[in-house]
Amino acid sequence: MVSLALDSTHLAETYDRVGERQFNHGKQLVSALRIAAGHRVLDVGCGTGLLALHVAQLVGPSGKVDAVDPLPLRVALAKKRAPAHLEATVGAAEDLSAFASGTFDVVYLNSVYHWLPEKLTPLREALRVLKPGGRIGISTAASDAPHEFEVLLKQVFASSDLADVQEVPSGTTHKVSSSALREQLQAAGFTDVQLEIKSFVDHFDDTEAVIGFNTASSFGNFLSDLTHEQRALTHSLLERELEKRRDAEGIRLQRNLSFAIAARPA
Ligand SMILES: C[S@@+](CC[C@H](N)C(=O)[O-])C[C@H]1O[C@@H](n2cnc3c(N)ncnc32)[C@H](O)[C@@H]1O
DSSP, rough: OOSSSSHHHHHHHHHHHHHHHHHHHHHHHHHHOOOOOTTTEEEEEEEHHHHHHHHHHOOOOOOEEEEEEHHHHHHHHHHTTTTTEEEEEOOOBBOOTTSSSSOEEEEEEEGGGGGGOOHHHHHHHHHEEEEEEEEEEEEEBBSSOOOOOHHHHHHHHSGGGGTTTSSOOOOOOTTTTTHHHHHHHHTTTOOEEEEEEOOOOEEESSHHHHHHHHHHHTTTTTTTTTTHHHHHHHHHHHHHHHHHHHHHHEEEEEEEEEEEEEEEEO
16 A cells, blocks of 8 residues: 655655656656646646756747646645746646646656556546547556566565565565556556656665665555564565676666557547
8 A cells, every 4th residue: 555644854855865866757748748838737746856857848938837746745846846837746647636627738647657546537637637639658666577686586586584464565565567558658648658667777876775765756655564673674685686786886776667648639
């Protein structure tokens, strides 16, 4: 069960720093969406607003970016960096009623879809607020191409010492396969679905940095259900595995993401 009540100022500020990884793949997503000067764009699940700011620079003052996220502490950071034509507010993918139908040229969710417990309502909301012919972009963890870290985490939780833990606390509980993502987009009414899996390599200084990144990215959900002892054990088992992946730049971990672009029929 994903909780939206575990965020803190520390986690939000940490995400603002370590979220450059999501920012970098997000730039690839928005580039594929062909955002241009004057466009109206909605960033759903904007976090601390780094990518929304980048998009605000693309649309310029003749356009406008709206950005919503359910975590008030992250929205507060997004507001701090927002120029006049970027408006960040607290809100969620399931209810975009603050926006009139047919408002946006582009709606995107960057590293957000795998947090949504139910997919049809958010997709139908995105379709509704798009102009006819408008485009949606989604980058998300894919169950058919798990991150290297998740595979490793599964290995660690297969250890007999952690046998009490029922579910691997990966933090991306609601991820779907790339084919399910295609079907969900089509079921919601989108057409022209283009989908690919892209891979990204991250380097981390140490195990602490890997855990810090996952905790901040999951707004506190990662390993949150574990006892103090289970957490300490996870740390040491993870460290042993992670150190095997160290190269000249640090601990090397590959992430794989589904990138989907689709259109509201004209
Ligand atoms: C990994 S962060 C990505 C943030 C940002 N999109 C980026 O690229 O840096 C995931 C975000 O999804 C947001 N989120 C979780 N549940 C959501 C929901 N139901 N609707 C919209 N956003 C949600 C979280 O609050 C968090 O900010």
